Amino acid sequence: MPAPAALGRSGDAPRLDVRPATAxxxxxxxxxxxxxxxxxxxxxLSYRITSADYSALRGEQRAGRVRxxxxxxxxxxxxxxxxxxxxxxxxxxxxxxxxxxxxxxxxPPVDDLPVWSVVCFVVRSGYRRRGVTRALLxxxxxxxxxxxxxxxxxxxxxPGGVRVSSGAAHVxxxxxFEAAGFRRVHETKARADRLPRWLMRLDLA
Numbered sequence: 001m002p003a004p005a006a007l008g009r010s011g012d013a014p015r016l017d018v019r020p021a022t023a024x025x026x027x028x029x030x031x032x033x034x035x036x037x038x039x040x041x042x043x044x045l046s047y048r049i050t051s052a053d054y055s056a057l058r059g060e061q062r063a064g065r066v067r068x069x070x071x072x073x074x075x076x077x078x079x080x081x082x083x084x085x086x087x088x089x090x091x092x093x094x095x096x097x098x099x100x101x102x103x104x105x106x107x108p109p110v111d112d113l114p115v116w117s118v119v120c121f122v123v124r125s126g127y128r129r130r131g132v133t134r135a136l137l138x139x140x141x142x143x144x145x146x147x148x149x150x151x152x153x154x155x156x157x158x159p160g161g162v163r164v165s166s167g168a169a170h171v172x173x174x175x176x177f178e179a180a181g182f183r184r185v186h187e188t189k190a191r192a193d194r195l196p197r198w199l200m201r202l203d204l205a
Contacts (some may be wrong), residue, residue, distance in 0.1 A: 016132060017081045018139025021089075023071040028079055028086035030063065032122050044076065044091040047101045047119045054100070074147045077120075078139040080132050087127040090136035091120035092144065095153065106190040107155055107199060115201070116149040120170050133172065137180050145204045152202045154182060157192045168193035174200065 021029055034041035043062040046054055048069070057065065069076040080088035095102055095109065095117045102109070109115075118140055123132045137154075144152045156172035157164060164173060171192055174184065182200040190197040 015082060016087070016135040018078050018135055018142075019081065020143055021070050021075040021077050021079055023067065025079060025086075026067050026070050028081075029066070029070065029089060032079075032086055032089045032124060033066070034063070044089070044120050044122075047091075047098045047117075048076070048093075050099050050103075074143070078136060078143050080135050080139065082127065085124075087124045088132040088136050089120070089122040090118060090140045092116055092118045092140050092152075094149070104190075107188045107197070110185060110199065113151050114149070115151040115153045116144040116147075118152065118154040118172070121172055122170065133176060134179070137172070137176060141180065141202065141204070150203070150205045152182075152204055154200045155188060155190065155197050156200060157195045157197050158187075159195060162195070164195070165193045168195060171197065174198055177202075 019025065033043050039059040041059075041062065043066050045057070045062055045065060049057075049065070066076065074093065076093055077089060077091040079086050080090075093116060095115050098117060098119065101107065101117060101119065118137070121133050121136055123136075141152060154172055154177045156174050156177050157168050158174045177200045178184075180202065182202045185199045185201050188197050188199050
């Protein structure tokens with residue numbers, strides 16, 4: 001089956017194509033989210049389901065839930081490809097569908113707009129610092145806009161001039177989002193590696 005049409009190419013990484021995650025591309029997604037077959041792999045579900053459900057699911061159950069999400073519309077995110085090799089993932093979706101996020105006390109909603117939220121970036125080892133994350137964010141913007149989202153939100157970490165650990169980098173940085181046109185709304189109570197996370201927005205209308 002032919003691959004979904006690319007959402008676009010990044011100016012910083014012209015050889016990267018970004019495609020919506022679909023059921024046909026599930027194996028590509030799995031190669032990024034759980035390359036080692038870890039039973040406790042997050043599978044980009046931590047914001048999508050309740051804490052109780054997240055704790056209860058393991059291994060193939062988590063994989064099965066993500067497979068279901070890929071078969072739905074809209075899908076759970078976008079994949080970046082270098083040729084036919086999947087090299088990056090960005091998880092996003094309507095905030096109203098992200099169970100844990102919509103109940104968050106550290107990153108509560110600021111209004112009633114039906115915003116979409118970017119929650120996760122994953123880049124394949126060997127492809128970091130090569131423009132993949134920016135290509136993913138550009139693709140996420142295109143995907144949210146094509147699905148009628150009026151606003152796209154992110155909750156990146158503000159490095160404040162220090163090096164961000166890999167554990168914190170999965171949410172993106174304020175510099176990345178600012179370069180894509182997002183504006184800072186306010187500093188949240190959430191922290192990643194003890195660094196503040198900001199609620200940032202891009203108007204898509």
